[in-house]
Amino acid sequence: xxxxxxxxxEIILDHYRSPRNRGELPTPPAHxxxxxxxxxxxxxxxxxxxxxxxxxxxxxGGQGCSISQSSASLMSDAVKGRxxxxxxxxxxxxxxxxxxxxxxxxxxxxxxxxPGPVDVDELGELAALQGVVKxxxxxxxxxxxxxxxxxGLDELEVAxx
Amino acid sequence: MADVIRxxxxxxxxxxxxxxxxxxxxxVHGKRLVYLDSAASSQHPLTVLEAMDExxxxxxxxxxxxxxxxAEEADRRxxxxxxxxxxxxxxxxxxxxxxxxxxATEAVNxxxxxxxxxxxxxxxxxxxxxxxxxANLVPWLMLAEERGIELRWLGITDEYRLxxxxxxxxxxxxxxxxxxxxxxxxxxVTPFAAIAEAAHQAGALVLADGAQAVPHFPTDxxxxxxxxxxxxxxxxxxxxxxxxxxxxxxxxxxxPPFLGGGGMIRDVRRDGxxxxxxxxxFEAGTPPIAEAIGLGAAIEYLSALxxxxxxxxxxxxxxxxxxxxxxxxxxxxxxFGPHTAEDRGGVxxxxxxxxxPHDLAQVLDQAGVCVRAGHHCAKPxxxxxxxxxxxxxxxxLYNDEADVDALAEALAQAGSLFG
Numbered sequence: 001x002x003x004x005x006x007x008x009x010e011i012i013l014d015h016y017r018s019p020r021n022r023g024e025l026p027t028p029p030a031h032x033x034x035x036x037x038x039x040x041x042x043x044x045x046x047x048x049x050x051x052x053x054x055x056x057x058x059x060x061g062g063q064g065c066s067i068s069q070s071s072a073s074l075m076s077d078a079v080k081g082r083x084x085x086x087x088x089x090x091x092x093x094x095x096x097x098x099x100x101x102x103x104x105x106x107x108x109x110x111x112x113x114x115p116g117p118v119d120v121d122e123l124g125e126l127a128a129l130q131g132v133v134k135x136x137x138x139x140x141x142x143x144x145x146x147x148x149x150x151x152g153l154d155e156l157e158v159a160x161x
Numbered sequence: 162m163a164d165v166i167r168x169x170x171x172x173x174x175x176x177x178x179x180x181x182x183x184x185x186x187x188x189v190h191g192k193r194l195v196y197l198d199s200a201a202s203s204q205h206p207l208t209v210l211e212a213m214d215e216x217x218x219x220x221x222x223x224x225x226x227x228x229x230x231x232a233e234e235a236d237r238r239x240x241x242x243x244x245x246x247x248x249x250x251x252x253x254x255x256x257x258x259x260x261x262x263x264x265a266t267e268a269v270n271x272x273x274x275x276x277x278x279x280x281x282x283x284x285x286x287x288x289x290x291x292x293x294x295x296a297n298l299v300p301w302l303m304l305a306e307e308r309g310i311e312l313r314w315l316g317i318t319d320e321y322r323l324x325x326x327x328x329x330x331x332x333x334x335x336x337x338x339x340x341x342x343x344x345x346x347x348x349x350v351t352p353f354a355a356i357a358e359a360a361h362q363a364g365a366l367v368l369a370d371g372a373q374a375v376p377h378f379p380t381d382x383x384x385x386x387x388x389x390x391x392x393x394x395x396x397x398x399x400x401x402x403x404x405x406x407x408x409x410x411x412x413x414x415x416x417p418p419f420l421g422g423g424g425m426i427r428d429v430r431r432d433g434x435x436x437x438x439x440x441x442x443f444e445a446g447t448p449p450i451a452e453a454i455g456l457g458a459a460i461e462y463l464s465a466l467x468x469x470x471x472x473x474x475x476x477x478x479x480x481x482x483x484x485x486x487x488x489x490x491x492x493x494x495x496x497f498g499p500h501t502a503e504d505r506g507g508v509x510x511x512x513x514x515x516x517x518p519h520d521l522a523q524v525l526d527q528a529g530v531c532v533r534a535g536h537h538c539a540k541p542x543x544x545x546x547x548x549x550x551x552x553x554x555x556x557x558l559y560n561d562e563a564d565v566d567a568l569a570e571a572l573a574q575a576g577s578l579f580g
Contacts (some may be wrong), residue, residue: 003190004527008520008578016579041536041549042519063549065517066579135523 006131007138008066011074016066021076023059025049030057031156035148037140042068044145048152055079055087060145067129067138072145074126084153091150093119094126098139171467173474175561178466181206182559192529195567200345200373200508200555201533202395205459209398212458213451223447225424239450242457243440246405249460250371250390251381254410257439261448264404265372266296268391269339271406271443272368273300275416276389277337283309286335288365290315290323290351291545292344295538297370301339315340317545321347321498328356332363340367342374342385346537346546346553347498348479348508350374357386366412372396377475377506377557379468382407394452398459403452406443413439420445463558471558478556479507482565486511489569493576497546507556510537513572516579518552524578525552528571 025032025047035044042064049057058080060072075094079087097120120127132142179185182204187194196204222232224239240256247255262268277300281287287301291314305312313331316324323340332338338360343350357367368389371380375390376397382390389412394403408416418425418436422445428435436442463471479502486494486509495512499505511532513521522534532554536543543549554568 004524004578007523013579041543065519067520138519138523141519 003134007135009128009131011125011128012066012070015070015073019060019069019073021059021073021080022061023047024061025057025059030059031152031159033148033152033155034062035144035151037064037068037144042141042144044068044072044148046072046145046148046152048149048156050084050153050156053084055082055084064144065138065141067132067141068144071129071142074129075145075149078124078126079149087149088153090123091146093122094129094146095143097123097127097130098133098143171470173466173470173558175474175559178206178559179561181208181462183207183210185559189529189531190527192527193567195528195530195564197554197556197560197564197568198531198533199376199396199557199560200553202401203376203398203557204559205398205400205455206462208462209400209455209458213400213455216451216454221451224450225441235450238457239448239453242453245457245460247407249380249464250375250407251383252407253383257410258407258413260406260408260413260440260443261453262391262404262406262443263402263449264395265370265391265393266404268389268404268406269297269368269370270300271419272389272391272408273304275419275443276366276412277301277304278308279415279417281308281310281336284311284334286311286313288313288315288331288335288338288340288360290340291317292323292347292349292351292539292542293339293341294345294370294372295540296372297339297341297368298541314541317347317349317542321349322504323349323351323356325352325356328359329363332360332365335360335363335365338365338367339370341370341372342380343377343506343508344498344539344542345373345508346510346539346542346551348505348510349499350378350504350506354384354386361386373506373508376463378472388412394456394459397456398462399456400452402449403456405456410439413443416443418445419443422446424448466558474558475507475556476502478560478562478565479505479509481562482507482509482554482556482568485565485569486572490572490576494572497548497551507560509554509556510551511554511572512548512551513575514579516575518550520579521552521572521575524575525568525571528567528574530554530568530571532568 030047030049033046043062045061047059058076060076132138184204220234222235224236243259244255247259252258318324360367366388369387371390371392375392390407395401425437425445426434427437493514497510518534532552534552535550
């Protein structure tokens with residue numbers, strides 16, 4: 001398999017060409033968070049509507065490469081309608097999927113002292129982004145929207161005490 | 162500079178040149194390496210690597226201090242490299258006027274922090290252009306913040322050339338014009354000598370950013386009419402860590418020192434110091450000796466081929482690239498820059514349909530084709546062009562038509578993947 005097919009899986013290209021949950025939500029009541037990748041100028045805007053501890057709606061704005069945009073689109077599908085606590089777990093799992101492989105690429109050692117292995121099944125369609133870890137430069141593209149989502153949830157928590 | 166290409170010049174034998182560059186033999190992802198990123202950093206001929214190895218194996222000692230044979234030899238070779246650099250750019254007094262720096266960026270900072278701080282204050286203006294690299298912008302922006310100087314901007318036309326229509330008015334009250342010889346994004350060669358003449362008439366000095374032009378064109382500081390010229394070794398077959406500031410002797414003599422330390426002083430007392438004579442006044446601490454020798458070897462390699470021949474080769478190849486890409490991709494491909502090779506270098510900034518430059522560079526990499534994706538340290542220009550980033554392919558003496566064909570083929574692949 002060439003590396004490219006690993007990176008640009010059909011599901012990624014599909015989400016890039018037809019991004020889900022694209023657009024804006026009125027703020028307030030929704031919360032708006034911006035994320036930037038200064039390296040490439042990619043930007044993502046996450047609009048979050050959280051009601052009774054549930055992400056009841058989400059919209060994605062911004063622009064960037066196929067990896068950053070498809071990751072944001074896949075993320076929006078994955079978290080919409082989920083409890084905030086579940087979303088937090090998903091963010092952790094997704095970022096672990098990225099960082100475990102990064103560690104492997106880095107020193108070739110096992111991830112002994114890190115968190116346990118990622119159950120890829122748990123990630124569903126998001127597992128399509130697994131191939132990104134073979135391209136270390138692009139990991140930041142894939143995690144941009146997730147870090148922005150986490151920041152948005154943090155900001156909401158602070159705002160609501 | 163543009164008139165150079167009309168003169169007949171000896172040809173560059175690219176196959177022979179390619180064989181001189183060991184890195185070009187390595188495969189990437191099982192493909193032939195097609196290196197199209199020389200505008201960021203060029204590769205090294207074996208002679209440069211050998212010169213540096215040989216220096217470390219036989220000669221290394223600190224310069225300017227020892228009396229023993231080894232040190233004397235190191236000293237001599239370091240100063241020989243300085244002379245070679247000076248001759249390469251037509252410096253009238255190479256032994257005093259060529260200052261070694263870390264790179265072109267440090268050379269601009271040197272001018273800003275010494276000449277600039279001494280001569281510029283509130284109400285004074287520095288004229289820059291919309292096509293400058295951050296290296297020739299941020300040092301002046303820092304000075305604007307620190308000393309309240311005004312920064313003025315020469316715009317660009319829709320043909321990606323400098324807009325000189327209002328130059329005379331813009332020059333009023335300007336103390337320094339800081340302008341590139343060639344854009345690292347557009348490839349545009351600027352009419353520097355004309356700008357320098359107008360600037361001098363208005364009482365301003367001119368700094369030429371030669372980081373992109375000096376590696377690719379014959380350069381003569383007298384013909385350019387510049388007061389300062391900066392460039393980097395690693396874009397002209399030399400190693401990283403060595404750059405050059407050239408300026409006129411009288412200007413350098415008046416400028417205060419830049420960094421303080423060993424080597425740059427004649428005397429140090431409890432109550433002060435006396436700076437050294439030129440050029441060492443500006444070279445504090447142990448300099449990059451092997452790197453200077455490597456740069457000297459790079460200049461020897463370039464000079465043996467002849468800068469006229471190199472320019473002629475690149476102009477031909479740039480024409481071929483512009484035609485090939487336009488024929489094959491038509492309006493799907495935008496090339497930001499002049500569309501004739503005459504007044505441009507071999508830097509091709511590409512926008513291919515709606516494919517993001519990073520995706521483009523990734524697909525090209527799998528085909529062994531190295532291009533750069535990003536803002537190329539020219540964000541004001543990116544804003545002017547209305548893009549966040551471009552994919553940039555840049556040509557040098559070791560590139561040939563097969564490399565351009567490989568680029569075109571890889572672009573077509575990207576097209577079918579993202580189509």
